[in-house]
Amino acid sequence: MQFEPIIGLEVHCQLATRSKLFCSCATTFGVAANHQVCPVCLGMPGTLPVINTLAVDYAVRLALAVGAKLNTRSIFSRKQYFYPDLPKGYQITQYDQPYCEGGEITVDQNTRVRLTRIHLEEDAGKNLHGPDASYCDYNRAGMPLVEIVSQPEIGSAVAAADYLRSLRSLVRHLGISDGNLEEGSFRCDANVSLRLKGTSKLGTRCEIKNLNSFRNVERAINYEIQRQGDILEKGGKIVQHTLLFDADSGRTAPMRAKEESHDYRYMPDPDLPPLCLSADRIEKISKDLPELPQAMAARFIETYSLPDSSATLLTSDRDLAAYFESVNSKVDGKVAAKIVANWVIGEFLPVATELNWDLTKPNIDAAHLAGLLQLLGDNVISSKIAKNVFEEMVKNGESASDIVERLGLTQVTDQSSITALIDQVIEANPDQLRQFLSGKEKIFGFFVGQVMKLSHGKMNPALVNSILTEKLARRRE
């Protein structure tokens, strides 16, 4: 039997507003338990919700960016169930009339994943567990969320992770969320089922909840595909479960011993009038939409002649893309944009990531990096030396030119001194010379190495190369 995996993803993405969705409590992460609550988000009797206008704007922004169909009139519903993290005994969400439907996420030029819908809802609080009791913290209760539901049309764990990366990049690009999986502002649930190849009937699906890293998303989905496949191969049936992924064992397991199916008793929330989106409002948000990642990547490929992979990587983060463009414009053509990209990706980004720099004001700002690259472009330093200079810049924040001067790293381009050193090296290594002349071409590299060593890397590699080649060629005659 041939089965193919069918995966649908639900993402709960926290909107980066200053206040919660229905009350004016702050939304700061990491605050001590119940220090960011009020009668409304605690669900105290007599309190009422009032919606945050910026959260609505952010939600509209997202809908426009994915090309969803906006419903000019939508309503909020109460989803009822009892759980300690749900202070009112119901969650305010959108059920049968969400604010938008459809749309799609562009993963890359060949891959698009369609969305079923997106809706607004409030987050629940957090339950912490001790050995003898559990504890409720409502700081997170009432935070604004958009729930983004993909169609069940993703075909592999890798594709799922790619979709999530693209979605995350998009929400960060739009400035509506920081998309932080570790802090819980971007939470993924995966619905996995297997379908007999060539048929259209979907199999029973299981939902894996709260996957907290892209890697775990892949691992969990792969495990689940395998698990379900094994059962079906043996002629068994899949039981619908809600599952959790255990990162240590790499396995999925059902959430509760006994699965309770919920009757959520949805009803329109009488405390909130319908959400009405005027044409003016939509138009204004549409006009203010930032350049989207795909468009930006295409532009980078076209304008800067960057390869696909570099463009995608740079545009995966709006601030990184801005940094690159800033450096590139300051470099003003002294090195090719490609080289700038390589430096931003290969040297700057790893350091910035490790040292946790804020990309809007990193320790090595665009002017500084541009300064370094200009020296490179002017042949003042070689590429290898440039890397050393960069390391120094990271350490003490000096400008490139200051470091080059201080350490005397200016490249030697004067041909007579290069020639003199080369002659010296050749004289000092008669064995290697004999080997080279007898046909061992690789010894060339040895001579280059010696010249570099004795000159502390300061001699222009291109000149060393050409002069050495010439000298050795003459020896042959």
Place this chain on the structure above:
Amino acid sequence: MSGDAAGRAASIDSSTVRRVAGLANLVLTDEEVSYYQRHLSRILDYVGELASIPRQDVGEFDSTTLAFALKPQERLDQTQPSLDPEVALVNAAKTSGTTFQVPRIID
């Protein structure tokens, strides 16, 4: 058995009463089940008259079926000071530090 799709109301039976009580997290004695079954049945029989009303489009349903429409209201994204945690917890029967305590939840 209880009302079918056409809304022809019939009595509510005791197992339904128990199921509904469970959904609402209420525990009922047998006597209470019997009491509520009797009274809820009478009420549901009475409200069966609604069956004769033609159903309207789903799109029409919302909470504001008043004689006038409620206008949407939104709030600017500004913060106000939150409650002091002591105040937030002052009415709780069982607390631990600044959290509300419940019996251990098994997930």
Place this chain on the structure above:
Amino acid sequence: MSDLRPFSLSAAEISQRVHAGDISIREVADFYVQRTEAYASKLNTHLYWNASNIAAQVKDQESKLKSGLKLPLAGVPVLIKDNICTRGVPTTCASKMLENFRPPYDAHVVERLVAAGALIFGKTNCDEFAMGSTSENSAYGPVRNPWNIDYVPGGSSGGSAAAVAADLAPVALGTDTGGSIRQPAAFCGIYGLKPTYGTVSRYGLIAYGSSLDQIGPFARTVADTALLFDVISGHDRRDSTSRAIPPFQTRNGLGTADISLEGKRIGIVKEFFSAGLDEPTRQALSKAVDVYKDLGAEIEEVSLPSLKYSISAYYLIATAEASANLARFDGIRYGQRQEEAGATLRDVYQQTRSHGFGTEVKQRIMLGTFVLSAGYYDAYYAKATAARRLISTEFTSAFANVDWLISPTSPTTAFRLGEKIDDPLAMYLSDICTLAVNLAGLPALSVPCGWDEKGLPIGMQLIGPPLSEEALLKGALAYEQTAKHIGSRIPQF
């Protein structure tokens, strides 16, 4: 010194005399403290009141007065139904569930009253969570009607109504979801106004039926009803269903009200007059209609056939909303909690709720849960909403031809304590005249218009189009100035 006598003071008069320096806020407070001490227990109108709390308020209001602030309710004692939150003071909804609940905030209406100079004189008894028509569903004993203490005062705002009728305070606030201000006003022989939905903020009102609830005033004069309504009305940003309008100024309109009703068209709602009226009620209403005729109004019969669905629509919508509104009472964040050793989370939920809620509340929660549950939504809740729309539309059409509608507030006068408590459906059916008004969100005023042969009061209901409170009050004033009921008898208790 004090010439203060029972049943002789109105809120308007108190405020005016306090401002004039004629009497002090302290004197007013002392007078009503004495009334409360003497009678509140007997009538069981109060769930909370505290003399030193009142004394502290007296001081506050006196210094505000001294600083020259204009206070429309200067020194006026106001009682608050116990489902309205008052900061730091127990707010129980007459339920065991909230026995010691002290909200950390005031309801919007309470803030307004205090800003206007009022003294929050206590919290009144009612049906538990406002669910009931007699105030017998209280966990703290029933309220008694001052006109005959073996009779119910009506509900759910029976405590507030009885207290005002007995002059334990000149005015009080109640809440009305299906008639819970108007019907007790009628049973107690006073005025009760249910405002247009959205004109009085629900912030701080512990919700029962969110799309139906409104807070409104009880008073013994039209002028006081208007005064209180003006103070509590107007937009509140904390309530998304609150209309974006400034506070009303009906009081101003009343001063210049002329008695003649020439040109006014009044509709008699046919469906309300066939609903099993008792004879005294029928006669009193007939006489009242004659008064309006004599004042020049045109009377015509109006038929609203969809009204026959009111009870069904109301009890399905209100209980559905209530079942969700009361889901938050689980013992974890506030309210009483039942937890035995070794209890699981579900045990805590179930024991707390089963122990904390009374019979009628549980019944309505279950009814509401049932109608929203899987497979039943369309047959019940959706149909009820459709019925609601029909009713609203019919009212709107009627108001194209008449200025206001008249009906009895209740088909009968008050009945004996215990008489209907074992028959919830019969109880629901007695609300026939008031429920439709909440379904449509309209304003309605109960006006005392006589007594039956037992000496129990009769009320008539004036219903107007949205935001027509001033017209209704004027209509009531015209009637009162002609018929001269108020003050012609006082209850003996």
